Amino acid sequence: MSVLVNANSRIIVQGFTGSEGTFHAGQMIEYGSNVVGGVTPGKGGQTHLDKPVFNSVKEAVEKAQANVSIIFVPPAFAADAIMEAADAGIGTIVCITEGIPTKDMIAVKKYLSDKNSVLVGPNCPGVMTAEVCKVGIMPGFIFKKGTIGIVSKSGTLTYEAVDQLTKVGLGQTTAIGIGGDPIIGTTTQQAVEMLMNDPETEGIVMIGEIGGSMEADAARWIKENGNKKPVVGFIAGQTAPKGRRMGHAGAIVGGKDDTAAAKMKIMAECGIHVVESPAEIGVTMIEALKK
């Protein structure tokens, strides 16, 4: 088992023939992901990376039974691409694009509310089921199949956590990069829920950052649901000043509740193994699993 993506995922790439789409689709295919084609409106009927190009997501679903989509289209067109994928009935939509206007994402979130699609991202590194399926831009070689699930708002910090886990001998089930924008599809709590319900996952790493309340909400959910699996947590931005955006559009301290310290306090109170230093994620998980 695993969550969101697995060996049965039939993946299409929206923005397939662009430079980003081409590069990362190639990497995904190399990793063994089942990419069944891509979508570039107007280029339907062509072949790219030995896979068919479709004019629309609907066509890709009909002709190639696509059920997962990864989006690399530029910010101005990304909201449209997400809604097209949802309209076509794609189950898991992963949006990598960074820089989508908030107003567009408000509309997307509303549009998805009565659809059966799960959106991961935007502004995220994607989803990776170790040694099985990569739908994203994460470096495949750091992953090892195992029992730890990862939820993270950040790309390279996810790689850091995965690398530490692999080096202490802990493999991974699925890593979910949920993204660093103020409005994202899958929340920290929803991603944690998926991993809690996954029988193969035995421990969870939860990486957050300043801004918003997603980590606190997830922590409370974990406690209310009986802390069934050990969770190691880290919040980036303990030294970030108030009111300044730290790279990610959503990484900004607004008040006293969304600082790193406030989130870490709530997480610790909810039974999460909170690490102060991001260098301690791997070793702390080893200890947490012993308890």
Added chain:
Amino acid sequence: MNLHEYQSKEILKRYGVKIQEGIVADSPATALEAAKALTAQTGTKWYVVKAQIHAGGRGKGGGIKLAKGIDEILPIAEKIIGMTLVTPQTGAEGKKVHQVLIAEDVYYPGETPTKEYYVSVLLDRKTGQNVIVASQEGGMDIEEVAEHRPEAIIREYVNPAVGFQDFQARKLAFALGTEGQAFKEMVAFLKSLYRAYEDIDASLFEINPVLKTSDNKIIAVDAKVNLDDNALYRHKDLAELRDVREEDPLEVEAKASDLNYVKLDGNVGCMVNGAGLAMATMDIIKLSGGEPANFLDVGGGANAKTVEAGFRIILKDPNVKAILINIFGGIVRCDRVANGVVEAYKKIGDIKVPIIVRLQGTNAQEGAKIIDESGLKVFSAITLKDAAERVKEVLK
């Protein structure tokens, strides 16, 4: 992106929001002209001289003064223009005032007492909807109100499917206690305000205070407008309102090189790929006994050029006593980054502060070897823990 008060008000006015009228000036002489023109336009006899900087709390720092007559404009403008204004939001170093807004007096006596309100529009991240926040406690620090009298704050959420409805504007106007003509004005004010917010892709509107004048008009006396940077591509006219004088010069320079840099007050500079890892690296610096001098995300494509640009910006900060470069090579290869570091180091030459380079991921060993064999005063590290230890050592 942040805007000045006068820019914010001009935008609001375009959408039919009533404002305290004013004219901006960048010298005492033009301030006097502005005051005369304003009297011709509005009939005002008194003026408010308001420093235009990107920070709140201006009144507390002496940046807002009342001129009871045209004769008082020159001495006040002379004092404010060019001053370094320190407010609770500027930090101790303050901000230099380049412009003042000469604004009309709106607190004139009349048939009813004046009253101040607070109104803001922003994104509620939890529900993914915009929310209008209002309070009768106008002119106050809203965070303090929220803490001590949370019941005094009213929130109205906007359903994205249908937008802000008239009944919601009425609900807010009733809750704010307005009646008669003032009620009608408040409803119109809120509707225009929200339309402006949506239309210009704002990320924050804060109107504090909103004033009911003695003749029952509802106007914006102050206005803070922040724009969504991600949406500026479709608002070229608004993007031009950026005032780089309000930004840190190093941040302006970094932006020109496509680097995501935020200047901080510490002593250890850092350069990282990825925003989350960059924040985490700042935290590591603190845990190692230093203070981060900056946030710097060089993005996914770290190469010799970005590393050099990053070096140059960090080194311009005189507080920097050491630099930590932290790259997790996923797609980007560590040996290439290492070569970039060595190249940039040689090109800049004579770097006096110790540099710690932590390379992990693709070709990390090769990268470390390149650093170690370069003969430069650069320390290599592979794990984050090593990097933290190195920072501790060089700070001793």
